Amino acid sequence: MNKSMIIDREGLDQLISVLIGMGFQVVGPTVRDEAIVYENLNSINDLPEGWADEQEGGTYRLKRRSDKALFGYVVGPHSWKKFLHPPERRLFRANLKGGDFEIIPEKLEEPKFAFLGVRSCELHAIAIQDKVFLGGEHVDSTYKIRRENAFFIAVQCGQSAATCFCTSMNTGPRTESGFDLALTEILDNEHHHFVVEVGSDQGNAVMKKILSRQATDEDVMTAKKQSEEVAAKMKRTLDITNIKELLYENLEHPQWNDIADRCMSCANCTMVCPTCFCSTVEDVTDITGDHAERWQKWDSCFTMDFTHIHGGEVRASTKSRYRQWLTHKLASWQDQFDSSGCVGCGRCITWCPVAIDLTVEIPKIRDSENQITHPGNEARHEIP
Amino acid sequence: MKSLESILANHPFFENLESKYMALVTGCASNVRFEAGEFIHRQNDEANSFYLIRQGKVALEVCPPGKKSITVQTITDGEILGWAWLVPPYLCQFDAKAVELTRAIVLDGKCLRTKCGEDHTLGYELLSRLLPIIGKSMEATRMQLLDVYGNND
Amino acid sequence: MKLPISEPMTPEPYIVKQFIRETHDTFSLDLIPKNISDPIAFQPGQFTMLYAFGVGEVPISISGPAPMQSGLIQTIRKVGKVTEALDQLKNGDTIGLRGPFGSAWPISAMKKRDIVVMAGGIGLAPLRPALYALFDQRDNFGEIALLYGARSPKDLIFSNEFKTWQEKFGIQVKVTVDTADSDWHGNVGVVTTSIPRVDFDPKNTVAMICGPEIMMKYSVAELKQLGVRENRIHITMERNMKCAIGFCGHCQFGPAFICKDGPIFQYNKVKHFFGIREI
Numbered sequence: 001m002n003k004s005m006i007i008d009r010e011g012l013d014q015l016i017s018v019l020i021g022m023g024f025q026v027v028g029p030t031v032r033d034e035a036i037v038y039e040n041l042n043s044i045n046d047l048p049e050g051w052a053d054e055q056e057g058g059t060y061r062l063k064r065r066s067d068k069a070l071f072g073y074v075v076g077p078h079s080w081k082k083f084l085h086p087p088e089r090r091l092f093r094a095n096l097k098g099g100d101f102e103i104i105p106e107k108l109e110e111p112k113f114a115f116l117g118v119r120s121c122e123l124h125a126i127a128i129q130d131k132v133f134l135g136g137e138h139v140d141s142t143y144k145i146r147r148e149n150a151f152f153i154a155v156q157c158g159q160s161a162a163t164c165f166c167t168s169m170n171t172g173p174r175t176e177s178g179f180d181l182a183l184t185e186i187l188d189n190e191h192h193h194f195v196v197e198v199g200s201d202q203g204n205a206v207m208k209k210i211l212s213r214q215a216t217d218e219d220v221m222t223a224k225k226q227s228e229e230v231a232a233k234m235k236r237t238l239d240i241t242n243i244k245e246l247l248y249e250n251l252e253h254p255q256w257n258d259i260a261d262r263c264m265s266c267a268n269c270t271m272v273c274p275t276c277f278c279s280t281v282e283d284v285t286d287i288t289g290d291h292a293e294r295w296q297k298w299d300s301c302f303t304m305d306f307t308h309i310h311g312g313e314v315r316a317s318t319k320s321r322y323r324q325w326l327t328h329k330l331a332s333w334q335d336q337f338d339s340s341g342c343v344g345c346g347r348c349i350t351w352c353p354v355a356i357d358l359t360v361e362i363p364k365i366r367d368s369e370n371q372i373t374h375p376g377n378e379a380r381h382e383i384p
Numbered sequence: 385m386k387s388l389e390s391i392l393a394n395h396p397f398f399e400n401l402e403s404k405y406m407a408l409v410t411g412c413a414s415n416v417r418f419e420a421g422e423f424i425h426r427q428n429d430e431a432n433s434f435y436l437i438r439q440g441k442v443a444l445e446v447c448p449p450g451k452k453s454i455t456v457q458t459i460t461d462g463e464i465l466g467w468a469w470l471v472p473p474y475l476c477q478f479d480a481k482a483v484e485l486t487r488a489i490v491l492d493g494k495c496l497r498t499k500c501g502e503d504h505t506l507g508y509e510l511l512s513r514l515l516p517i518i519g520k521s522m523e524a525t526r527m528q529l530l531d532v533y534g535n536n537d
Numbered sequence: 538m539k540l541p542i543s544e545p546m547t548p549e550p551y552i553v554k555q556f557i558r559e560t561h562d563t564f565s566l567d568l569i570p571k572n573i574s575d576p577i578a579f580q581p582g583q584f585t586m587l588y589a590f591g592v593g594e595v596p597i598s599i600s601g602p603a604p605m606q607s608g609l610i611q612t613i614r615k616v617g618k619v620t621e622a623l624d625q626l627k628n629g630d631t632i633g634l635r636g637p638f639g640s641a642w643p644i645s646a647m648k649k650r651d652i653v654v655m656a657g658g659i660g661l662a663p664l665r666p667a668l669y670a671l672f673d674q675r676d677n678f679g680e681i682a683l684l685y686g687a688r689s690p691k692d693l694i695f696s697n698e699f700k701t702w703q704e705k706f707g708i709q710v711k712v713t714v715d716t717a718d719s720d721w722h723g724n725v726g727v728v729t730t731s732i733p734r735v736d737f738d739p740k741n742t743v744a745m746i747c748g749p750e751i752m753m754k755y756s757v758a759e760l761k762q763l764g765v766r767e768n769r770i771h772i773t774m775e776r777n778m779k780c781a782i783g784f785c786g787h788c789q790f791g792p793a794f795i796c797k798d799g800p801i802f803q804y805n806k807v808k809h810f811f812g813i814r815e816i
Contacts, residue, residue, distance in 0.1 A: 091546045091547065092546075092547050094590060094591070094633075096590055096591070099626075099627060099629060099630035099631060100550075100630070100631045101550070101590045101631050101633075102550070103547060103548060103550065103633070105544075105547050132784070133784065136783055136797070137782075137783070137797065138545050138782040138783065138784070140784060248809065251810075251813055251816065252813070277784070277786060278785060278786035278787070279779070279780070279784065279785045279786070280779050280785060280787070281546075281593075281594070281779045281780060281785065283588075283591060283592060283593040283594070284591075285591035289591060292590055292591035294546070296546070296780075299779075299785070299786070299787075301786065306777065306787060307776065307777050307787070308777050309775065309776060309777050310616065311616070311617075314776065314777070314815060314816075315815050315816075316815065317815060319815075320814070320815030320816070324789075324816075328789065331792075332789070332791060332792035333792075335792035336792055336794070441722075441724070443719070443725065444725075445719060451718075452718035452719055452720065453718060453719045454716065454717070454718055454719075455716075455717045455718065455719060455721060455725040456716075456725060457725055457726050458713075458723070458724045458725045458726060460724070460734060461734075462733075462734075481719075483722045484722065523755075524726055524727045524729065524730055527727040527729070527751070527752070527755060528715045528716065528726070528727055530751060531688065531715065532657065532658070532715075532748070532749040532751050532752050533657060533658035533659075533686075533687055533688040533692065533715065533748075533749060533752075534688055
C-alpha cells in the first residue's frame with residue numbers, strides 16, 4: 001500500500017491557509033510583470049492558474065494555457081535563494097566617539113517560510129547552497145535559521161522548458177527526497193487533483209489538518225509516468241563526463257574569446273542562478289560621518305571591480321570573468337564542495353540577453369580540434 | 385701562496401675549463417685590488433679588461449647631470465665584471481666603482497681576444513660561459529624595470 | 538563550536554597602543570584588545586581583517602609581536618582608501634579587527650632542513666613571525682638564509698633587526714634593492730640575484746616566499762632550477778577579499794579560496810593555475 005494522498009484544489013487552498021495559520025510566510029509562484037516570480041501567497045488565487053512559460057536562449061514569454069493548471073510552467077527569474085540568502089542585510093552598526101567607536105551587532109531575524117512549488121532542480125540547488133553556508137568551518141546563521149525553519153512543498157514537474165537539462169545533471173525532473181510534501185498535479189478531462197507524497201514528520205502533521213484521501217496505486221503510477229514523460233521529452237542535454245578535467249585543461253581555449261565577443265558581462269546569469277552565492281560587503285556612513293553601517297549584498301563575479309587589488313583588477317577582461325564563472329560552476333565547485341555547482345535549470349540560458357548557452361559552448365570546447373593545454377600538463381594536440 | 389692559475393681555476397666562471405685553456409688564459413691574467421670608492425672604469429673608457437671578482441663589491445653606476453649617481457647593479461664575490469672587451473666597439477657602458485675593498489683577477493681583454501681568434505674552441509668556452517650570465521643579467525634587469533614593489537596607481 | 542556569521546563578520550575593537558612609522562608609505566600598528574584580556578593567538582603567516590571606522594576593511598598580515606613590543610603587530614602599506622585611513626590613526630585610537638584567518642607557514646614540517654626565506658617589499662611582514670618561530674628552535678634547522686628585496690633603500694622595513702638575526706641566530710641575510718643612488722653601499726639587483734650568493738643545499742631545502750606575484754614566479758623558477766622540490770616551496774597568494782571566511786567568493790584563485798585554503802600554499806598544489814593570466 002503506498003503512502004501517498006490525494007488533495008484537490010480546495011485541499012491545496014486549505015494547505016496554504018493552514019500554513020499561514022501556523023505562522024509560516026507562504027511564498028511561491030505568482031504572475032508579476034509578465035513573468036512568474038516567487039512572492040507571498042495568500043491563497044491558490046495567487047498562483048499562475050492557466051499560465052505556461054515559453055523559454056529559449058534569451059527568451060521568456062508567458063502564454064495562456066487551454067486548461068487551468070496551477071503549476072503548468074517551470075522556473076522563472078527568481079530562485080529560493082532570495083529567501084534563504086537575502087539580497088541585502090545589515091551586519092552591524094557602529095557609532096564614533098572621538099578616536100573610539102562602539103559596534104552594535106544585529107539581532108537575528110527568524111522568519112518561517114513555507115516554499116510552495118519547489119522543483120527538483122531547486123531542491124538540489126538548495127542542497128548545494130547548504131554545503132556552502134553550513135558545511136564549512138564558519139556557518140552563516142541567517143541562512144541556517146531560515147533553512148531550518150523552512151517548510152518545503154515540492155512540485156514534480158509536469159513539463160520542461162526548452163532550456164531545461166536537469167536529466168543531464170541528475171537533478172530531476174522527479175525528486176524523491178528533500179521535501180516535506182511533494183505534489184504532482186494531475187489534470188485531465190475528469191480530474192484536477194494533486195498526488196501528495198509525504199516526505200517528513202512535519203509534512204505528515206500538516207497533512208492531518210487538511211482534507212485528503214488515500215491515493216490509489218493507479219494515482220501513484222500516473223504521477224510517476226508523468227515524470228518519466230517529462231524526462232523523455234527533455235530537449236537539451238549536456239555531457240558532463242570529465243568536465244572538471246576538460247575545463248581545467250582548457251583555460252586558454254580560443255572558445256573563451258568567442259564567448260567574450262558576445263558576453264556583455266551583464267551578470268544576469270549570476271542573479272538568476274540558484275546556486276551562485278557571491279556577495280560583497282559595503283561600509284557606509286551617514287552624512288555626519290559619526291554613524292556607520294556594514295551591509296552584505298549579493299554580488300557577481302562579472303562586475304568590473306570584483307577582483308580589484310593593487311589599483312587594478314585581476315580579471316579585467318570579459319573573457320576572464322566568463323571563464324571564471326563557468327569554470328567555477330562546473331569544475332572548481334567539485335573541488336570545493338564535492339558536487340557540481342550546476343543543476344540544469346536553464347535559467348542562465350533563458351535570461352542571457354545574447355542567448356549564450358553553456359550546453360552549446362561546452363561541446364565546442366570538448367570537440368574542437370583546437371584543444372590547447374596549459375604548458376606543463378600533457379599536451380593534447382590533435383593534428384588537423 | 386696559491387698560484388694565479390689555481391686561483392683562476394677555482395673561480396666559478398672557469399669551472400670545468402680544460403687545463404690547456406686554463407694555462408692559455410692565465411697567460412693574460414694578473415692580480416688586482418681596488419680600494420673602497422675607487423673607480424675601476426668609467427663609461428666610454430676602452431673596454432680592455434675582464435675582471436673575475438674574488439672578494440668585494442662593485443657597483444655599476446650612471447650619473448645623470450645634477451643628480452646623485454644611480455646604481456643599476458652590484459657585482460660581488462665569484463662573479464664577473466665586463467664583457468664589452470669581447471664585443472666591438474669595445475667600450476665600457478657604465479661607470480664601475482668598488483663599493484668596498486675588492487680583490488679581483490684581471491684578464492687583458494686584447495690578449496684574450498687575440499687568443500680566441502687563434503683558437504676558436506677557447507672562444508667557444510668563453511662565450512658559452514658569458515652568455516648565460518649576460519642572459520640572466522638581462523632577465524634581472526627586465527624584472528627591475530617592472531618595478532614590482534612600486535606604487536600601483 | 539561554529540560561530541554564527543554575524544559574529545565572524547563583526548569586528549572586535551582593538552586599541553592602537555603604538556603607531557610605528559616604518560618607511561615613507563609603510564607603518565606598523567601595535568594593537569591590544571579593548572574588551573578582552575589577550576590579543577588573538579595566531580600562527581605565523583595568518584592575517585586579520587582590519588576595520589577603519591566607516592571606510593572599510595582590508596586584509597593585513599600579522600607581522601609580530603616583535604622583541605620590545607607587546608600586543609599584536611600588523612604592518613601596513615598605504616595603497617588605498619582603507620590603508621590611508623589607518624595611516625591617520627593615533628596612539629589610543631580604536632580599530633576593528635577580525636581574525637586570525639588563513640593558513641600558516643608550515644614551520645614544524647621544516648625540521649632538519651635548510652631554509653630559504655625570500656621576501657619582496659612588504660612581503661617581509663608575514664615572514665617575520667616565521668623567522669621568529671625558526672629562531673625559537675634554531676637548532677632544529679640547518680642553514681637559514683633570508684633574501685630580501687625592496688624597491689630602494691628607503692623602502693626597507695625591519696632593517697634594524699637584521700644584524701641581530703645574523704649574529705644572534707646565525708642566519709645569512711642578503712638584502713638587495715632594485716634601484717639606489719651612490720649613498721647605498723649594499724647590493725643592487727633583483728632579489729633572485731641573491732640566490733647564488735647564499736649557502737644552502739637545494740636537495741634538502743624548504744623555501745618560504747612572499748612578495749609580488751611576478752617576484753615569486755621568478756624566485757620559484759630559480760629555486761626549482763637548482764633542485765628545490767616543488768612540494769617544499771611555499772608561496773603566498775593575494776586576491777580581493779571581502780568576508781575572509783569563505784562566503785563572499787571574491788578571493789577565489791582557481792578552486793582555492795585564498796582566505797581559507799591560503800594565503801600560504803604549497804607550490805605544487807597551485808602550480809596549475811599560477812601564472813595563468815587573469816585567473
